[in-house]
Amino acid sequence: MFWKKEKRQDKPKKSNQRAQTQSSTLKKDLQAARTSPVLNFGFNANSGANINLLLLRTLPTMRAYSREAVLKNPIGRKYMNLSVDGVVGSDGIYCKPAVELDKSDEELHEINKQLEKLFDRWAYNAESFSIDGALSFDLFQQTIEKVRVQDGECFIRIHNIDGQIKLEILDAARLTQVNNQVLPDNTYISNGIQFDKYHRPLNYYFCKYNPVTYTFDTGNYEVIPASEICHYFIADVQGQERGTPDLVATSKLIDDLKSFTEAALTAKRVSASTMAYITNSSDNSQVNLIDGEEDTITPVYTEYFEPGFIGELGKNQDIKTISPTNGTDGISEFTTELMNQISMGLNVTKQALLADTSNASFSAARLTEKLQATTFRTRTNVLINKVLKPIYTAWLMNEMFNNNKLNLKFSDFEDLVCARYIPQKPISLDPLKDIQAEIAQLNAGLKSKTQVISEMGGDPRVVLEEIEKERANNKEVVQDGTQEQQEGTTSTPPGD
Structure with missing residues (x-):
């Protein structure tokens, strides 16, 4: 009968054990290089259409990468110091009053001399110049250039406290980009800045900072009028609202150079060592089958033998050594090519970026000096127009209002505010x-x-x-x- 039939025993299924493979970073890079368009540059059609949309999505990431590169990467560190030395210099840009009143040369000279004396007393006294009493006029210029290099922008607030002008450097991370909206008065907030219909800045929405937990309260804002803010950045596109760090253009190249250098050092360490594996020449050809499963896993042992070690192998075992060879030939050519592209991305010469004078002729060094002077003069002009001129204007207006000894008229303010901004002259070859x-x-x-x-x-x-x-x-x-x-x-x- 069917109920008396013996039940068929199910045979155990054969298990196929496979080694787990990890995804290779090199494989991903090669796949991306094969499938990505040449002219994409990492932006899609939507994000590349408007620079402000790109800043809205990627500025915090770019800022974090640039800050880390300036602290940890020697190329980023050297570039920051090079930019500060070229744009500002060790003594900073000197502000010399040059009024243009309709008076005699003697009277103009006396007015200029008096204004220069008062401005120097205020600017080069850290207690009266900065709100925290830590920066004088020259150190202030060096600091804001460092901030601009690593953050892409720098915000300076002009305070008027008890009839004295004091300056404060604000962290760019406080100007968050999470409150974009259109306001009822036909103005709008974009990238943390309130603009009118002509795209003129009205207010800056800086979030509150907790000095104990070192965090930002993104829901609590301090609205600062645009008349008190100097926004120092170098715009790449008309209508750009925020600045981009200088190191962004070379971020992938710097990472490639770092990866190749680490691979070269690893290969050098491997080539300086010796590896070995053990062979087993047993004559036993019997196949062991247990419950239908075949054990095909080869055991792997990792050992490090001390110098002078003497050991004994098992029966029918033999040890064979491997002496690997260096597989990173052409490191000099690869590094040179990457440094050429990094120098182009940073708009500096490779000789100045590396501070390397080997195999450098006098004519090449002189040409490098001229090229660097042109590059830094462009950035110096931006610093003067966006930061130094507004600071001098605010100081002179406050000084004329509070100092009756000057005996100057506000009706002549446009002629009185004229000044010459003298950058430090570099040492000539x-x-x-x-x-x-x-x-x-x-x-x-x-x-x-x-x-x-x-x-x-x-x-x-x-x-x-x-x-x-x-x-x-x-x-x-x-x-x-x-x-x-x-x-x-x-x-x-x-x-x-």
């Missing part, structure tokens, strides 16, 4: 040729002495007066020497 070029321009009538002295950072009126005094003194000395010589000649008795 061939100063004699530079002086000869200036003399040639003077002789050809292309420049005046006043212009040459102004470009060198001096006061033309004072310098020319000192030159005239020295000439007058030299003439008096020469005349006195001639008279003494003539008197000595006439008083000499004739010989016999």
Whole structure:
């Protein structure tokens, strides 16, 4: 009967054991290189259409990467210091008043001298210049350039506290981008900044900062008028609302260079060591089957033997050694090519970025100096127009309002606010040729002495007066020497 039939026993299913494989980073990179369009640059059609949409999505990530690169990567660190040295210099940009009133030269000189004295006393005193009493005018310029390099932008707030102008540097991370909206008065907030219909900044929405937990309260904002903020950044596109860090253009190249360097060092370590594996030459060809399962897993043992180790192998076992060879040939060519592209992305020469003078000729070094001077002069101009001029304007207006000794009229403010911003002149590789070029321009009538002295950072009126005094003194000395010589000649008795 069917109920008396023996039940069929199910045979155990054969298990196929496979080694787990991890996804390879190199495989992902190769796949992305094969499938990505050449002109994509990591942006899709929507994000690449508007620079402000791209900043809304990626600015915090770019800022975090740039800050880490400046702290940990030698290329990022060197580039930041190079930019500070070229744009600002060790002494900073000097502000020299140059009023343009309809007065005599003597009166203008006295006004300029008085304003320069008052401004220097305020600017180079850290207690009166910065709100925390830590930065003077020169250190302030160096700091904001460092912040601009790593964050892409720097925010400076101009405070008026008890009739004194004080400056504060605000963290760019406080200007969050989570409150984009259209307001009832036909204005709108974009990337943390309130604009009118003409895209003119009205207010900046900085979130509150907790100094104990070092966190930002993204729901609590401090609204600061645009008249108190100096937004220092270098725009790449018309209408750009926020700045992008300089290191973003070379982030992938820097990562590739770091990965290749680590691979080269690992290969060097491997090639300096010896590996071994054990073979088993057993004559037993019997196959062991247990419950239908076949054990096909080969055991792997990892051992590190100390120098001088003596051991004994098992029966029918043999040990074979492997001496790997270095597989990272061409590291010099690869590094050179990457450094060329990184230098182009940062808009600096490779010689200046590496501070390497090996195999550098004098003409190449001089050309590098000229190229770097042009690059840094462009950034210096942005610093002057966006930061230094508003600061000097705010100081002069406050000084005229509170200092009655100046006896200056607000109706002449447009003429009084004029000043010359003198950047630090870099050390020339061939100063004699530079002086000869200036003399040639003077002789050809292309420049005046006043212009040459102004470009060198001096006061033309004072310098020319000192030159005239020295000439007058030299003439008096020469005349006195001639008279003494003539008197000595006439008083000499004739010989016999």
